[in-house]
Amino acid sequence: MKNYLSISVNVFVMGFLGFLCSGCLKDTCSHTRTYSWFEPLYKTSAEVSANIKSNPPKEIQNPGKLYISNGYIFLNEIEKGIHVIDNRNPSSPKNVAFIEIPGNVDLAVKENILYADLYSDLVTLDITDPLNVVKKDIMDAVFPDRYYGGIYLTASGDNIVFDWIEHDTTVTENCDGGQSFLVPGVMYSDFMSASGIGQIRNSTAGKGGSMARFALVNNYLYAVGSSDLSAINITNGSQPVFSNKVLVDWHVETIYPFKDKLFVGSNNGMFIYDVSASPENPVKVGEFTHARACDPVIADDNFAYVTLHSGTICLGYNNELDVVKLNGLADASLAKTYNLTSPQGLSKDGNLLFICDGTDGLKVYNANDVMNLQLIKQFPDFESYDVIAYNRTAIVVAKDGLYQYDYSDPNNIHLVSKLGILK
Amino acid sequence: MKKSCLIFCVVACCVYFPAKAQHKKPGFNSINTVGISNGQSGAALLFQTVNGCEFTKWFSGIGIGADYYGYNSFPLFIDVRRYFGKISKGFAYADLGYNLKGKNKPGKEINYIYTSYHFTGGLYTDIGVGYKMKCRARSSFVISAGYSYKGISNKLGVISGCYTASCPVNYSTYKYGNGRVVLRAGVDF
Numbered sequence: 037m038k039n040y041l042s043i044s045v046n047v048f049v050m051g052f053l054g055f056l057c058s059g060c061l062k063d064t065c066s067h068t069r070t071y072s073w074f075e076p077l078y079k080t081s082a083e084v085s086a087n088i089k090s091n092p093p094k095e096i097q098n099p100g101k102l103y104i105s106n107g108y109i110f111l112n113e114i115e116k117g118i119h120v121i122d123n124r125n126p127s128s129p130k131n132v133a134f135i136e137i138p139g140n141v142d143l144a145v146k147e148n149i150l151y152a153d154l155y156s157d158l159v160t161l162d163i164t165d166p167l168n169v170v171k172k173d174i175m176d177a178v179f180p181d182r183y184y185g186g187i188y189l190t191a192s193g194d195n196i197v198f199d200w201i202e203h204d205t206t207v208t209e210n211c212d213g214g215q216s217f218l219v220p221g222v223m224y225s226d227f228m229s230a231s232g233i234g235q236i237r238n239s240t241a242g243k244g245g246s247m248a249r250f251a252l253v254n255n256y257l258y259a260v261g262s263s264d265l266s267a268i269n270i271t272n273g274s275q276p277v278f279s280n281k282v283l284v285d286w287h288v289e290t291i292y293p294f295k296d297k298l299f300v301g302s303n304n305g306m307f308i309y310d311v312s313a314s315p316e317n318p319v320k321v322g323e324f325t326h327a328r329a330c331d332p333v334i335a336d337d338n339f340a341y342v343t344l345h346s347g348t349i350c351l352g353y354n355n356e357l358d359v360v361k362l363n364g365l366a367d368a369s370l371a372k373t374y375n376l377t378s379p380q381g382l383s384k385d386g387n388l389l390f391i392c393d394g395t396d397g398l399k400v401y402n403a404n405d406v407m408n409l410q411l412i413k414q415f416p417d418f419e420s421y422d423v424i425a426y427n428r429t430a431i432v433v434a435k436d437g438l439y440q441y442d443y444s445d446p447n448n449i450h451l452v453s454k455l456g457i458l459k
Numbered sequence: 460m461k462k463s464c465l466i467f468c469v470v471a472c473c474v475y476f477p478a479k480a481q482h483k484k485p486g487f488n489s490i491n492t493v494g495i496s497n498g499q500s501g502a503a504l505l506f507q508t509v510n511g512c513e514f515t516k517w518f519s520g521i522g523i524g525a526d527y528y529g530y531n532s533f534p535l536f537i538d539v540r541r542y543f544g545k546i547s548k549g550f551a552y553a554d555l556g557y558n559l560k561g562k563n564k565p566g567k568e569i570n571y572i573y574t575s576y577h578f579t580g581g582l583y584t585d586i587g588v589g590y591k592m593k594c595r596a597r598s599s600f601v602i603s604a605g606y607s608y609k610g611i612s613n614k615l616g617v618i619s620g621c622y623t624a625s626c627p628v629n630y631s632t633y634k635y636g637n638g639r640v641v642l643r644a645g646v647d648f
Contacts, residue, residue, distance in 0.1 A: 061498045061499060061638045061639055061640065062499050062638070063498060063499045063500055063529065063635065063636065063637050063638070064634075064635065064636035064637075065568060065633060065634070065635050065636075066633070066634045067631060067632070067633050067634075068631060068632045068633075068634070069629075069630075069631030069632075070629070070630070070631070071629060211568045211633060212568075
């Protein structure tokens, strides 16, 4: 028995000593990440300015927002410029020109004037002849807090990033080293050294989509930044004049004009601004808050339609259409929620409501009774992003192309053309 | 290569020793222990059951446990032990297997917003010495002390900045290795 006890004691003494030494044992943690870093390519502001014109058409590669005006589609190529597409015959659209505007993501058209952002600047173009676009003006630093693609870009300096060279790399390192740079994804090199922090640039209305950040109401162009709403007087269309800026909310994404109201969509809700009394000083008259998500918004006389989707930088987990009753604006309230897959851009023409539902494609609803939307047609098998329904043609921006549907007969909505995207 | 050799040795032991002891009547044993592990991440509970056959001085079996050190996991392993002595026996043991993932969330070493995570298991090993004391006709009290290592990894997804369509997701992998001292006590019946 003594022997057993002796051995037991020995084992536990060993264990105890082991426990004392456990401080010598180190856990290991290694972190392997693959990321792309982008090396900027610069042009001088003079070179960029000289190239803002109708250049030969380019293949559509990464389409963004669009505007339609006078039979033409102006389609943003994200961060690169604007494709000019002759759509006078929707069954046979033609890509006829490309306007090079580095850093461009937003645009708006009024009569023969196109407004576009060039990083933080506002470019004004005369598009009377879309094949011979003429630059009229560049207004500096209109959007000083321009935010896109995960980085803030501010104005000033003489060099403008016009393109990026992508480098892919994989690194493995200890978890306790350089935490601030451990986030996988994208890194933009050279900003700090070459141009200061984010020093990139010195950078009858058409109809825009629900993802737009520009909106036109009468003689004003309204543009939302990440947290503000700017009013720009365009009484003299080719010489815009900055008027005022009001704070809205954090994480503002979209703006949609309806009559004399502006519907501003943010991560946290929809805000309604009235511009009838004082166009240069929009006044908030109502709001509707919702769970955090990206939320394009459109509106009509009685209701606003807000789509919430997850899976983007806006975070959030909701994928739904919220129909908001406008009750005289001041107390807008949720009327009904419809669950969807990943709804993004939407458009309404009459009683037809078009919703881009991510990988579910385009859905068309009869919205005669908004409390009981009826799906009348779905075009699946492509990933849609934004839609403009106007004059019996729905133009859909999708991951693989620009689709056009004829909805003159709601019972026979059909594809009339597709303009492919270079992969 | 080292891992392969080790796995080969353990498998060889499992096959060889039972074969060698075929002339003896093999006895089924179930060794169930509660333990504690201690290392850089602090102390944590361990539960383990090993079931197999004992032949003279050798035991081999298959074990599974619940391991709450670091990220939770369920080690599934082959256990081989060599006894010394007659009625009450000292022993040395070695375990080798796979550390199955448990239910976990990324820890504080992840200091940024992620959109998805997926844990996967890794290598599990444990070596040590112990003592088995007979307390009833067919049951014994078992204590042991040893060193254990477990690996686990986590693939994190982060959505890259974009507002349009489905944003691309970037992934990175964290690999964790936990070496710690383990103490166990339990019954063998």
